[in-house]
Amino acid sequence: MTSSLHPEWDFAREIRSILLRFVAFAILVANFLLGGSEGAEGTHVAVVVSYFVISIASVAVARYLPGGSWLKTLFVVLDALLVTLLLYAHILAGPITENHNLTTTSLVVAFILLVHVGLKLERRLVLVFAGIVLTSWVSMLATTAVRHHTADAVSLLASFFNQDLGLTVSFGFAVFAIYLLARDHDRTRREALKADQRRLNLSRFFSPLIVSELQERGDAVGLEHRNAAIMFVDLRDFTSFAETAPARELALVLAEYRQLVTQTIFDHGGTVDKFIGDGIMAVFGQPQPKEDDADRALACALDLVDALSDWRNHGVRNGYPALDAAIGLHYGTVVGGVLDSGCHSEFTVIGDTVNVAQRLETLAKSLDTPLVVSSELLARLKGPVPPALWTPQTAVALPGRRIPIDVWYLRREPDAKRMLGRRYDIEGVQTVLQRSSFQSGPPASNVGIG
Structure with missing residues (x-):
C-alpha cells in the first residue's frame, strides 16, 4: 500500500532505508576484518560481496523504478537469504563443537536488516523476511542439536533449548514488535486517506469553514429537522445547446x-447540495442554521x-448562445444531514421546502424573470429587503402542491442600465461583474415595487 497523502514521506523513508542498508554492509565488513568469521571466511566474503551488489541494485531500483511491489519483495527475500547464509556460516558450516554460539556482530546484522525491512512499514514484507x-x-x-546429541531424547531437547534458541526467540519478539508497528501504521494511513478523501468530497459542496466543521463533528451530522433557505439555479435552453455543441465547448x-455559481454561494456562506446537469441546488442553514440564513x-x-447576466453577455461576445439563468428561492423546514444509502452516503436536505424552491425556479422561466422569491423567505429577513424592480404575485399555484404560494419576482432590467462593479475571473479571462441598482442603492425598510 502506497501513501498518497505525502509522497515526500515515502521518499524520505526510502532514503533512511538505503542508509541503514549501507550501515549493515559496514558492519559485515568490520565483522570480517576483525576476525569474527573464523572457519567461515569464504562464506562471509560471499555474503559481503552479495550484499553489496544487492544494495547497489536496490538503490538503482528506488531511483529509477519506484513503487515496484514485486521488486521490494525480491530484495527482502534476498536479504533474508543472506542472513540465512550468515547464520549457516556460524551454526552449521564450522566444525562440530559444543560451542556454536553466534558472534555479536552476526546478530547485529540480522537485527539491522530486520529494522531495515520494518522501515518500509509493510506487514507483508516483515512477514516474508521474518x-x-x-x-x-x-x-x-x-540440526545442530541432532548432530551433537543423538543418545536420547532428553539430551537432544537439552541441546536444542539453549542460549541460541533464546536469541532466536528474542529475534522473534523483535519481529512481532515491528509487525505491530507496521500494522498500526497501515491502520493510521488508511484512516488518514479516508479522512482526506472525505474532505475532498465535502470541499466540492461546502465552503472551507463548513468542511472544517463537518470534519470536527464527524458522524454527529445525522438527519434532523431544521430551518433553511433553499435555492435552485438553472440555465434556460441549455439542453438545446448541449445537443449541438461540441463536447469540449460544452464542458468549458x-x-x-x-x-461562478459555486464560488458565489460559498462567498455568502451557503453550501452546494448537488449538481443536476446545469441545475444547482444550494442550501443556507446546513449543516448549522443561523439567524441570517434568509x-x-x-x-x-x-x-x-448580476454575475450570471455578465457571464451570459461575455459568452455571447465570444460566440456562445445566450444562456439566461433562472433562480428560485424559498425558506422553510427541511430534513437535513447524512443520508445513508448503503454503499453511498450523501449529505443532503429533503422535504417540501426543497420541492417548492425547485418549482419557483421553474416558475421563473415561465415568468421570464431571473429570480423568484417566496414571501416566506422575505418574511424571515432580519434586515430590510433590498430595493429593486420587485413585482408581487399572490396565490400562485405550483405543480404538485395543493396550497398556493405568494411570491415576489424580479423584473428583468435592460443591460445598458446596469452599473459595473466588481470583477471575476473565468479561465484566465478577466470579466466584469455588475452590481445592480437595487444593491448599490440605499437599504429600504419595505419591499419596493418597481
Missing part, C-alpha cells in the same frame, strides 16, 4: 458556469443575477 530467517534459524538449531461552458440567501441570489 518467516525465512526464523524458519532457517530454528531448522539449523535443530458548464465548468465556467458551475465555478438574508445571505437573498444577497447571494441577487449577486448571482
